[in-house]
Amino acid sequence: MDKYYVDFKEGEIPKYITIAKHIKKLIDGNKLEDGEKLPSIRSLAILLEVNNVTIVNAYKKLQGDGYAFQKMGSGTYAKRKDINKSFKKEYSEVLKKIAGERLKEYIDFTGETPFSNFFPVASFKDVLNEVLDRDGAEALVYQEALGYEGLRKSISEVFWQDRVHSDDILIVSGAQQGIDIISKALINNNDTVVVEKPTYSGALSVFKWRRADILELPIEKDGVDVEKFEKLLKKNKIKCFYTMSYFQNPTGMTYSIEKKEKILRLAEIYDFYIIEDDYLSELIYDESIEYKSFKSLDKNDRVIYIKSFSKIFLPGIRIGYLIAPLKFKESIQNSKVNTDISTSSLMQRALDLYIKEGRWKEYINNLKLVYKERYILMEKYLRKYLGDKVSFISPGGGLHFYLKINNSNEVDSIELFRKAKEKKVLITPGTLFYKVPSDGREYFRIGFSQADENSMEKGVKIIGNILE
Amino acid sequence: MDKYYVDFKEGEIPKYITIAKHIKKLIDGNKLEDGEKLPSIRSLAILLEVNNVTIVNAYKKLQGDGYAFQKMGSGTYAKRKDINKSFKKEYSEVLKKIAGERLKEYIDFTGETPFSNFFPVASFKDVLNEVLDRDGAEALVYQEALGYEGLRKSISEVFWQDRVHSDDILIVSGAQQGIDIISKALINNNDTVVVEKPTYSGALSVFKWRRADILELPIEKDGVDVEKFEKLLKKNKIKCFYTMSYFQNPTGMTYSIEKKEKILRLAEIYDFYIIEDDYLSELIYDESIEYKSFKSLDKNDRVIYIKSFSKIFLPGIRIGYLIAPLKFKESIQNSKVNTDISTSSLMQRALDLYIKEGRWKEYINNLKLVYKERYILMEKYLRKYLGDKVSFISPGGGLHFYLKINNSNEVDSIELFRKAKEKKVLITPGTLFYKVPSDGREYFRIGFSQADENSMEKGVKIIGNILE
Numbered sequence: 001m002d003k004y005y006v007d008f009k010e011g012e013i014p015k016y017i018t019i020a021k022h023i024k025k026l027i028d029g030n031k032l033e034d035g036e037k038l039p040s041i042r043s044l045a046i047l048l049e050v051n052n053v054t055i056v057n058a059y060k061k062l063q064g065d066g067y068a069f070q071k072m073g074s075g076t077y078a079k080r081k082d083i084n085k086s087f088k089k090e091y092s093e094v095l096k097k098i099a100g101e102r103l104k105e106y107i108d109f110t111g112e113t114p115f116s117n118f119f120p121v122a123s124f125k126d127v128l129n130e131v132l133d134r135d136g137a138e139a140l141v142y143q144e145a146l147g148y149e150g151l152r153k154s155i156s157e158v159f160w161q162d163r164v165h166s167d168d169i170l171i172v173s174g175a176q177q178g179i180d181i182i183s184k185a186l187i188n189n190n191d192t193v194v195v196e197k198p199t200y201s202g203a204l205s206v207f208k209w210r211r212a213d214i215l216e217l218p219i220e221k222d223g224v225d226v227e228k229f230e231k232l233l234k235k236n237k238i239k240c241f242y243t244m245s246y247f248q249n250p251t252g253m254t255y256s257i258e259k260k261e262k263i264l265r266l267a268e269i270y271d272f273y274i275i276e277d278d279y280l281s282e283l284i285y286d287e288s289i290e291y292k293s294f295k296s297l298d299k300n301d302r303v304i305y306i307k308s309f310s311k312i313f314l315p316g317i318r319i320g321y322l323i324a325p326l327k328f329k330e331s332i333q334n335s336k337v338n339t340d341i342s343t344s345s346l347m348q349r350a351l352d353l354y355i356k357e358g359r360w361k362e363y364i365n366n367l368k369l370v371y372k373e374r375y376i377l378m379e380k381y382l383r384k385y386l387g388d389k390v391s392f393i394s395p396g397g398g399l400h401f402y403l404k405i406n407n408s409n410e411v412d413s414i415e416l417f418r419k420a421k422e423k424k425v426l427i428t429p430g431t432l433f434y435k436v437p438s439d440g441r442e443y444f445r446i447g448f449s450q451a452d453e454n455s456m457e458k459g460v461k462i463i464g465n466i467l468e
Numbered sequence: 469m470d471k472y473y474v475d476f477k478e479g480e481i482p483k484y485i486t487i488a489k490h491i492k493k494l495i496d497g498n499k500l501e502d503g504e505k506l507p508s509i510r511s512l513a514i515l516l517e518v519n520n521v522t523i524v525n526a527y528k529k530l531q532g533d534g535y536a537f538q539k540m541g542s543g544t545y546a547k548r549k550d551i552n553k554s555f556k557k558e559y560s561e562v563l564k565k566i567a568g569e570r571l572k573e574y575i576d577f578t579g580e581t582p583f584s585n586f587f588p589v590a591s592f593k594d595v596l597n598e599v600l601d602r603d604g605a606e607a608l609v610y611q612e613a614l615g616y617e618g619l620r621k622s623i624s625e626v627f628w629q630d631r632v633h634s635d636d637i638l639i640v641s642g643a644q645q646g647i648d649i650i651s652k653a654l655i656n657n658n659d660t661v662v663v664e665k666p667t668y669s670g671a672l673s674v675f676k677w678r679r680a681d682i683l684e685l686p687i688e689k690d691g692v693d694v695e696k697f698e699k700l701l702k703k704n705k706i707k708c709f710y711t712m713s714y715f716q717n718p719t720g721m722t723y724s725i726e727k728k729e730k731i732l733r734l735a736e737i738y739d740f741y742i743i744e745d746d747y748l749s750e751l752i753y754d755e756s757i758e759y760k761s762f763k764s765l766d767k768n769d770r771v772i773y774i775k776s777f778s779k780i781f782l783p784g785i786r787i788g789y790l791i792a793p794l795k796f797k798e799s800i801q802n803s804k805v806n807t808d809i810s811t812s813s814l815m816q817r818a819l820d821l822y823i824k825e826g827r828w829k830e831y832i833n834n835l836k837l838v839y840k841e842r843y844i845l846m847e848k849y850l851r852k853y854l855g856d857k858v859s860f861i862s863p864g865g866g867l868h869f870y871l872k873i874n875n876s877n878e879v880d881s882i883e884l885f886r887k888a889k890e891k892k893v894l895i896t897p898g899t900l901f902y903k904v905p906s907d908g909r910e911y912f913r914i915g916f917s918q919a920d921e922n923s924m925e926k927g928v929k930i931i932g933n934i935l936e
Binding site: 209 | 484509520523524525527528529531532538540541542544560564567581584585587589592593596597600604605606607608609611612613641642644645648652656657658659670673674677679705707778782783784785786802803805806807808809810811812813814815
């Protein structure tokens with residue numbers, strides 16, 4: 001306890017601030033480990049001869065400043081500042097800069113959405129004007145809590161063949177918002193969430209923000225290991241499992257139907273919910289892959305289904321939808337209202353018309369043709385130029401490959417990112433997809449959505465040279 | 469402790485679930501008070517002869533189901549389910565029904581946004597098409613982290629005469645989202661937030677969701693009582709103060725400049741931040757009211773400023789903006805990304821053009837003329853038909869009046885809502901604006917944004933008859 005001793009000086013600074021400062025110093029100075037338990041409130045109050053409430057305030061301040069966290073029934077713990085933060089910042093600043101200056105000389109393998117030249121702008125403009133002529137002020141004013149009814153009906157009809165009722169669909173502003181509002185409605189402090197390892201960093205951030213306990217399950221060729229999952233369920237009370245069932249981000253892996261059924265059974269037995277982020281399932285190139293979402297297999301109302309239209313269609317429209325179990329319908333709807341009231345009504349109406357008029361299907365079919373070609377090419381280049389330097393499994397769809405560097409002791413993925421950037425090639429290091437970033441040092445992701453044939457070959461060659 | 473005793477039956481149900489169920493029964497059955505402390509984990513574990521972790525899981529489940537909450541350094545407490553919930557639901561369902569069926573026979577005094585007939589739909593359609601012709605795919609694809617630069621520059625120039633740099637502005641999807649992302653970035657568990665009493669229910673919901681401790685400060689004619697505020701600051705560590713500086717919702721009160729300066733000083737001395745929701749300040753009818761926001765008076769970077777364009781302009785566009793202190797700039801920006809990536813790019817560009825071409829100013833000027841007339845009329849009818857039955861202060865601007873029922877023992881505001889609804893008039897009961905709903909039983913809000921002259925008179929008369 002000696003190290004906690006603080007000498008209060010006479011003056012203006014409240015004692016709780018002095019105490020918090022002192023503990024921060026201990027953490028920054030490695031005198032307190034990341035995750036080390038702080039003294040109980042009472043014992044520290046006695047040591048420092050202050051009221052309990054002073055210690056409570058000091059611990060609150062530490063929590064607020066990201067230097068401590070609480071565990072129920074167990075006290076307050078020290079927290080080292082996130083060491084990955086600086087790299088995340090570096091990465092997003094590079095991307096921002098390149099996007100901002102539209103630096104065409106870069107070969108961009110970081111992209112997650114289709115190439116903008118393919119976007120149906122003229123066609124979308126048509127439907128926008130059609131909507132404004134048809135609905136007038138309504139299109140810009142009227143808001144339904146669940147989202148525009150026409151769009152919900154189109155989704156039900158076109159994507160679910162009426163097997164999901166339009167009143168069970170909630171329109172949201174993209175998948176990220178879907179994850180956020182589900183988390184608000186479902187996840188409380190210290191609730192346990194299981195994620196795939198690796199997983200989408202935007203989901204990890206939301207769960208961390210909700211102060212969930214996050215457990216990772218390694219992903220394999222056909223989804224997470226079900227036996228490991230059950231072991232984990234036997235030991236822990238799990239609230240939900242976040243999964244991308246098709247072309248998982250970043251690994252590109254797709255769940256087998258068998259595995260989906262097993263996990264659905266586990267959900268029923270161990271009473272947890274599956275948050276299914278249906279990511280890029282439109283882009284199946286390998287015809288042996290069948291499309292059957294967790295949601296479509298779900299008999300016990302265990303799946304919260306999220307679909308984004310921004311990922312594959314127009315990133316700027318910010319529209320997606322949710323289907324939630326009856327049990328959470330109301331709380332998720334409230335969560336949406338408290339998050340941003342509703343999603344842009346005009347955009348919903350335009351998208352509705354776009355789907356109704358069959359333009360959506362046409363667009364997706366064209367996109368699939370183009371990207372299937374690119375996918376085949378990319379696979380070829382990867383084998384040709386990186387064959388002996390990386391290992392990977394071909395996903396059979398989607399917009400990216402996930403590669404393991406065979407000799408990562410020499411170049412890890414962050415170094416690879418930096419070196420490739422020097423040579424005007426951008427990749428995504430695996431470190432961004434893990435709860436413990438260092439777990440991803442051997443991996444990187446290559447997306448082919450933003451690069452054409454020539455630049456694909458050129459870019460992969462450059463990466464090959466760096467890994468030499 | 470006897471009442472906590474549980475008899476575990478042999479079988480499949482995990483013990484923690486049995487324990488949680490038992491405690492729920494105690495709460496529902498009034499055998500545990502709202503806010504009563506639950507036994508410590510250890511003592512309950514000993515009583516029930518189970519592991520500590522079983523009790524931790526049981527308490528987690530109770531928290532998850534809304535039957536318990538945690539206090540740092542103090543344990544877990546019972547929580548009675550929100551009694552106001554049922555009325556909130558009743559209220560929002562009535563509104564939804566009427567909006568859904570567009571029941572024109574209702575006189576709607578619940579509105580918070582201008583009448584849709586005034587909306588500049590044709591004009592907005594022009595700018596939308598201009599943008600699509602000018603920017604093509606860019607308009608629907610490209611997304612800047614802070615929001616569209618053109619719009620940020622227009623905001624800086626037109627609304628801040630360049631006194632705020634465009635890079636210090638963050639575009640959000642309306643004020644509600646502004647409050648939500650600020651809360652995520654600033655407010656941790658058990659942080660203390662001060663709100664006006666009464667205040668906007670959407671803000672209360674967000675703060676509750678962040679598990680903040682909420683303290684209320686009664687609002688007076690020219691803002692909250694500064695002396696009471698300082699007393700509260702002396703006793704509590706406050707993280708932030710949420711305020712609507714002009715035509716506060718629901719009271720309609722406006723802060724004097726003197727009070728704003730005093731509160732800014734308090735913020736500096738006691739180290740808290742002011743979240744200023746600049747609500748309807750465009751609609752000043754009383755010329756003695758000067759427009760000077762907290763933000764414009766702030767010398768110490770103490771204000772987080774929120775402005776919505778959805779409230780006064782087009783609810784369906786879902787655009788607003790934030791200006792945050794340097795200290796929080798990055799965390800608030802991250803919070804936005806984690807919430808919904810970004811706001812619809814096309815809408816931002818259209819709004820930018822709308823402002824740049826001077827259409828915004830013209831629209832607001834017209835709106836002000838129309839609503840000033842309605843305001844004067846409404847004031848007249850309130851005095852004529854309700855003069856002896858209610859008390860109120862004329863706000864001098866905005867879109868509503870807040871009335872105190874003089875004889876609320878006979879009719880309280882929820883009864884008034886129900887009775888008025890029978891007669892096809894809709895009002896908003898005060899109960900929706902308080903942390904403890906019953907505090908608002910004497911008050912109700914009348915908005916004149918959705919009602920024309922005839923229906924205003926008719927509606928107020930009907931309310932007068934009910935209060936007779």
